[in-house]
Amino acid sequence: MGALFIRDIRLGLRAGGGMLIGILFFLTIIAVIPFGVGPDLKLLARIGPAMLWIGALLATLLGLDRLFQVDRDDGSLDLLIMGEERHMLALTVLIKCLAHWTASVLPLVVASPLLGLFMNMEPQAIGATTLTMLVGTPAITLIGAVGAAVAVSLPRGGLLVSVIILPLTIPVLIFGVSASYGAIEDPAPFLAPFLILAAITLFFAVLGPFAAAAALKSSTD
C-alpha cells in the first residue's frame, strides 16, 4: 500500500501529471474573476472565500478523470483488481485517492493563501478558507473517485465525470464556504459548519472507496 502511494505520487508529480495544470487552472479562474466583477477591492474581499472554493472545486474536478484512466490504459488497474484477495480493493482505491489528493489537490490548498491575497482577503479569512479547504477537498476527491470509477471504461468520460459529480459536491461547497464566512462574520458560527464538513469528508472516505471499488470490479471484462 505504501509502495502504491509513493508510485502514484511520483506519477502525479512527473512532467505531464495533472498537478501543474491544476494549479494553473485555479490561478486563471481566480485571475479572471476581477475582470468579471470589476476591481472593487471591498467586493472582492467579500466574495473571496466563495470564489476560492469554487475555483478549487473546479480545479479538483479537472484532474479527476485521470484517477483510474491512466492505470486502465497501461493495464495496472487490472492487476490491482486481481490482487483483491491480498489487499481489499476499497482500501486500494482509498490509497489511490489519497495519493491523488496529495499530488494534485494539496498544492491547490497551499496556493490558496497567495490567491487569497489577490482577492484582498483578511488574514483571518485566508486562514479559515485554507483550513476549510484542507478539510473539505478530500471529500471532493473521494466523491470524484466514484464518478471516475464509473466512467473509467468510457473513451471520453472526462467531462461526464464532472457533470455527474458536481451535484454531489454541492454540500461540501455549502459548508466549506459557510465555515469560511463564519470565521470573519461575527454572528455566523465557524465550528458547526466546519465539523459538518469534516463529517462529510469522513463519510465519503467510507462510502466513496466502496462504491468506486464496486464500479471498478464491474468495469473489467
Add this chain to the structure above:
Amino acid sequence: MSDAVSKTGRWIDLANPTRFLNLASVILPWLGGLTILVLGIGLWMSIQAPDDYQQGATVKIMFIHVPFAWLSMMCYTIMTIAALGTLVWRHPLADVSAKAAAPIGAVFTALALITGSLWGKPMWGTWWVWDARLTSVFVLFLMYLGIIAFTRAMDDPAKSAKATAILTLVGFINIPIIKFSVDWWNTLHQPASVLRMGGSTIDPSLLWPLLVMAIGFTLLFFTLHIMAMRNEIWRRRVIAMRRVAARGAERRTVQ
C-alpha cells in the same frame, strides 16, 4: 415460509421479459383507465375546492405541485431499489426499470420546480430563492440529467447497468436531505404539513383533492413507467434482432 418462496417465485417469473410483456399488456389498459378516472375526479375536486383565506385561488397550484414533488422523490427511490436489484439480486429487468424511470422522474422534477416557481411568484414575490428545499430539489434534477446522460453514453446495456446503479445509490443521499431540509434549516418553503406527527395541518376541504390528485399522478407514473419499460425491452430486442440479421447477411455475402 411457503409464502416467501412463492413471492420470490413470482419475482423470478417477472425476470422473464416475455412474461413481463404479457403482464404489462394485461395491466396497462386497466391502469391507464384508472389513471384517467382518478385524475378526472381529482381535477373536478380541485376545481370545486374552496379558495384559501390567505392565498386565494393560487392555492390550487398545490394540487399539482405537491404530487409532482412527491413523485420526483418516489421515482428516485424506485430507481434506487432497482439499482439494488441490479447489484444484489441481478434481476434482469431492474436496470430496464431504472433506465425507464429516469426520464420520467426528470420530467416530474422539472414540473415540480416550474409549478413551485409559478406558485412562488405571487406568494413569496420571487420566482426563485436559493432556499434549502429548492436547492436540493434542483440538485435532484441535475442528478436525474446526469444519470440520463450517463446511461446514454454507454453502448453496452449490461455494463452501463451496474455503473448507473452505483451512481444512483450514491445519489440517494440527496433524498433524505430533500425530505428533511425544511426541518433542518430555517427556510422560506413551508415545513411538512400533510404527513406529519399529530395530523395534517391542511383543512380537509383542501386535503382530500390533494390526496386524490396524488394517487392519480402516482398511477400515471406507474402507467408511464411500465410503458417505458416495455419500450425499452422492445428496443433491446430490435437491436438484438438487427445484430443477428447483420451477422446473417455477412455470412451470405461470404458464401
